[in-house]
Amino acid sequence: MRPAGVVRKVDQLGRIVLPKSLRKRYKMNEGDPVEILVAGDQILLERYRPKCVFCGEMNGVTEYREKHICEGCMGEMAQIRA
Structure with a gap:
């Protein structure tokens, strides 16, 4: 820097x-x-760039219930529920 x-x-x-x-x-x-x-x-x-609350990823992050979650973690959570 x-x-x-x-x-x-x-x-x-x-x-x-x-x-x-x-x-x-x-x-x-x-x-x-x-x-x-x-x-x-x-x-x-x-x-400020929102980061996934689980893995820290900054790409493909969406907000769900005032928390930021990436596509990868959302996919993993969907598999847990199945």
Whole structure:
């Protein structure tokens, strides 16, 4: 990961503003969910992508009863019920 060389201050409510150039580069729009990750002493921001609650897969994920489940795990659950 290469530093972007941008410095922003945290406001009284703990907010920071992402520069327009970064939002545009990473296709982040107003209202998009952002995931906050901590790795050691670093704070990482990522565009949120839902992951399967069972296996962590990010492709083919659908929401069922407010949980995200991938096609593979749904297929396995269908076999259990059969």
